[in-house]
Amino acid sequence: MHRFLLLIVLFVSSNVVAQNDVGHKLVKDKFLDYFELPRESVFLHTNKTMYIVNEEVWLKGYVYNRHLQKPFHQTTTVHVGLFNAKGENFKNYHFKAKDGYFKGNIVVDSMLVSGEYYLRSSTNWMKNFKEDDSHIQKITILNEKPLKKESAVRDYDIQFLPEGGNLIEGTPSTMGVKVTDGNGYGVRIIEGSVFDDDNAQVARFYTSIFGLGKFNFIPKVGKNYIAKLEFSDGNVQTVTLQKPMKKGVAFGVKHIDDDRFIITLTTNETTKEITDNQQFYLLVHKDGHANRIPLAFPKNSLFVSKVLNKEVLNKGMNLLTLFNSDGKPIAERLIFNYADLFDAKLEVSKLALETDSLKIQVKLLDADVVQQNLSVSVLPGNTISHNQKNSIYSTFYLKPYIKGFIENPKYYFEDITTKKQNELDLLLMTQGWSRYDWNDIFRGPPNQFYEFENGIDLEGTLYGQEVSSNDKLLVSYPDNRSRYLDILDNKFLIPKYFPEKGDMLEFTLINNKTLRKPTVGINMVTAELPEKLNQIWNEKVIPKPEDFNENIKMSGLISADNTINLNEVTVVEERMKTTVENNxxxxxxxxxxxxxxxxxxxxxxxxxxxxxxxxxxxxxxxxxxxxxxxxxxxxxxxxxxxxxxxxxxxxxxxxxxxxxxxxxxxxxxxxxxxxxxxxxxxxxxxxxxxxxxxxxxxRRLPRGYTDQGSSDNTIFKYEFKEGFEKVKKFYTPKYTSYFSNEFENFGTIHWVPELITNENGIATFKILNTFQSNVTFFIEGMGAKGQLISAERNLIIE
The missing domain is CATH 2.170.130 (Ferric Hydroxamate Uptake Protein; Chain A, domain 1)
Structure with missing residues (x-):
């Protein structure tokens, strides 16, 4: 009889395990479906982050396929919006991309007041996904009026975040601490302590410069806990910690060495009944790649651990989600795998000094990463106009997986040490769950409503004349190509075209060999861009050094020859007035x-x-x-x-x-x-x-009409006032002096948007000799196989 009952128990248990296994396979399938459509990220490398009116924002864009970890070749159109300090859209720009790269420039208009601005880069394809994959680059513009000085923010936001998301009664836990000011920037505290109801100290902690810290403790049943934090200004804040859950599983991760890490599950006596004979699963995943690892508590045990080789991890970011036997996600932890990501090293050297120029060489030192497509910004060594907080590393490896604000994300990928690896792990531990919501994943994959833009659709209208079925509309392009367009109800379409600003299209109506001059209006159909940013952030308030000069004047830095002549403005204004007067x-x-x-x-x-x-x-x-x-x-x-x-x-x-x-x-x-x-x-x-x-x-005629002095009365010429930005060759602004403090702080020496290294990993270029003894090179890059490079190199010119 007992043997028969045992067989029944074993059969039921095995059947439950089999059902659970099927359920967890369905979870993995749901995950793979959700990431079947490839996700792209965009990084915008600007030559600096602080500009003077009438300068140019020189830029290079990189488009990255996160699933394949390679350049995103399908993307051909990238939209860049300029937003003011309130996050309101000011102007939009369109750039043509090829093989995962685009380049160009944006004029810093004299209409822009001094202040902070944002450049938002996005594509039409990104609109398919709930998660916002656009890239935000913050810049500062200096006009005649000085910048408004930020005041210190005294408000504090203090959060206590258990590792994995669960704090369980009677269970050893690692508690993360996050202390920020009113603008979201980290605050270092002098000391923090945790006390129980009896005023007994149970833990001490400190925070880093980014306001992050952690401590270990065991929340006892029926106890309440408070934390006291002392700040450098003498302020003391008291915070009550959240109450632990009576039942649940705590989840922790710890790196052992470069090759191994350990995962732990702990629980309490109250939960033991639930955990016995239950199968848990850990899903290690990222961008459509996933490994499923089974876990189970030993009989009557409150603890289970497993040492894993880092070969189960993806390169870069990894999302570790713990599922219970019902296939429900109950905890999540983000960890970063540095393996084989940052081997690309480079050196910058001077090859020759000529009368007015310097010949510079960039050499890649890793034999496996030799052919790269780089962008290089060259600025004076003492520049304060380059305050870039993002890099191509942080944009592609970190930002897509974090839902919260990250202070100075590129810090974690510069001069990587064990200390920085631990700091990044602390950042990820205090982030909680990733930006991907499992409720969205379970609901099903995103719909493909938006396609990859291959140019812009031009919707045209013929005004003021009747068009018969025998009429044909001939269009001639700037490259001397011509084609006939279909006309329906005085409408026509030019699909997937790449009009550049200033380009001209010529139109002629043809009927039985008779040529007529049409009147044409064109509407460009582009991806809809937001009128307002979802998130903006103020600069971190840092006390100015005692020798900082608040009265630096920018008006005399750039020569008057580099600005718009007043007569040109007058002519434009007069031309505008004639439209009304002639009506x-x-x-x-x-x-x-x-x-x-x-x-x-x-x-x-x-x-x-x-x-x-x-x-x-x-x-x-x-x-x-x-x-x-x-x-x-x-x-x-x-x-x-x-x-x-x-x-x-x-x-x-x-x-x-x-x-x-x-x-x-x-x-x-x-x-x-x-x-x-x-x-x-x-x-x-x-x-x-x-x-x-x-x-x-x-309008009697659509905007864009121009006669251009043509004597041919059969051709209508349409000039594009809007369209893709033309790719201009970089020019160095005409500075009044290369020896002033203003030039050393804000000047631009050179910009190379596309520097291609040869099969030996070497590339050379020339820069203007501005007689600076100290020059800094800011370099970003991506190879055809997806290898990334981000480096800052200083060169002493002797």
Whole structure:
């Protein structure tokens, strides 16, 4: 009988284990499905991070396939948005990428005030995923007005984070500590202590310069714990630690040596019933790569450990997720595997000194990493204009897996020592769970709604003429290619084109060998970019050294020859005025009151409703209950409290015709408007003008029309004011002096966006001889096989 019962128990146990095994295989399958679509990361290397007005932001971009750990060849279009200190979009730029690289420049416009700005790099493909893979690069721009001085932030955020995410009663635990200021930057404390209810000290801890620390302790049943932290300013903060869970499993990881690490699971007596005969699984994963490792507590044991060879780890970041027998994730720990990632070393040397230039050599010292595509920024040795917190290492190896803010991420990949490896492990331990939510993974893989952009679709319109089915539209490109375009309802499409700013397309209508000059408008269909950043951060407040000069003047650093001539601005302004003055449809008495729609207005107010709303009107562009109007516009001043209907409605004229309904303005693009007038006094409208008067005149010709002095009246020439950025050759700004403190602090010596090393790992280039005795080279790079390089080298010029 006992033997029969034993067989039943063994059968049930084996059946449960088999079911659990199937369940965990399904978890792994879910994970692999979620990462089936490849993920890409972008890194933007700028020649420095602090710019003076009328300089150029010289940049090189790298696009990385995280699954294959190689350049992302499918990406051909990268969008870079410029955002102000509030995270508001100021302007967008488009760059053409090839084989995982792109390069270009952005002019630092004189309209930009002094302050902090953000460059956000992204692709259309990234929009398929919930996780934001865009790259944010912070820069500083110096104009005539000085930067606003940051004040010290005294507020503190103190967090206690158990390793793996679980704090269990009566179970040995490692507790992480994270102390930051009001801006999210780490704060070093003098000392921290943990006390129980009886005021007995149970642990002591300290924090690093990044505000991170840890301590070991065993939370006892029924006890409460408080921590006291003493800061360098004399401030003492008291924090109550979170209550431990009565049941659960604590999860820990520790590195033994370069080849091995140990994982541990611990629990308490209360949980023992649950853990006996249960199978746990550890999923070691990253970007679609996964290893599944079974774990189980020995009979009646509260502890299990397993030594693993680091061969089970992926290179770089690893996410270790612990699943219980039901396939539910119960703990997670991030660890980093440095193996075979940072072997690429290089040296920079001077080969020759010429009259006005220096010949420089870059040599890779690792025989296995010889052919690289590098970008090199050359700045004076005493520069303070390069304060880069990211590197290609931290952007591709660290940032994609962390959901929180990382202070100075490139620190962990410069001059790597055992100390820095331990500091990175402490950072990962206090990050908790990764940025990937298992609820999202279980719900299923992301949908592929967005494709890789291969150029930009151009949607064209023929204005002011009837087009028959026999008409053909011929377009000629800048490279002298020509093709016929299909016309449907006066519309045509040029798909997947790479128009550069300033490029010209020529159009001709052909019918039975008769040539006619069309009038063409073009709308570029690009990936929608955000109007506001999800996250912005202030600079860390660091006390200035005693000898720091707050009164450095930047206005005289760059020669006047390098700036825009005032006469050019006047000519542009006069040309803009002639558009209104030559419009015969606008009454003479209104011409001096009209507002010309410029490109800046189009960018800042994409829709006509945006302009009207900015002038204080209530605008609603959707159907609302009880109304048949799609567009509602009212003045915000309430005349009666009985109903919103009492709010005055403006008199709106479109090309001198008064609108009885405003539906014609529904999502009307501003680029279709030539000029407008918004007068809230309603002058000249009598009683009907109580809500003001708005006059709108549409374009007689689309923006971009130019005759270019051509005598051929059969060709319409369209010039692209927007499009891909042209790749310009680097030029050194004309500085007034190479011997001033301003040049040493803020000057630019050279920029090489594409330096290709040969089969021996060597590349040479020339830089301007600015007579600096000390020059610094900031180098980033990526090879065809995905090897990465990030280095800073100083060269003494004798």
């Amino acid at each position: 015969v449809f606008i009454p003479k008495y209104l011409k001096g009151k009209m507002t010309e729609v410029t490109e800046d207005i189009e960018v800042n107010f994409p829709l006509v409703s945006d302009i009207i709303r900015s002038r204080g009107y209530y605008v609603r562009e959707e159907l609302s209950f009880g109304s048949t109007d799609r567009v509602i516009i009212r003045i915000r001043t309430v005349q009666s409290f009985e109903s919103k209907r009492a709010m005055p409605v403006p008199a709106i004229y479109l090309n001198n015709v008064r609108l009885n309904t405003f539906d014609l303005l529904y999502r009307m693009p501003t680029n279709e408007v030539e000029s407008f007038l918004i007068d809230k006094t309603g002058a000249g409208e009598g009683v009907r003008g109580s809500g003001g008067v708005i006059r709108i005149y549409t």
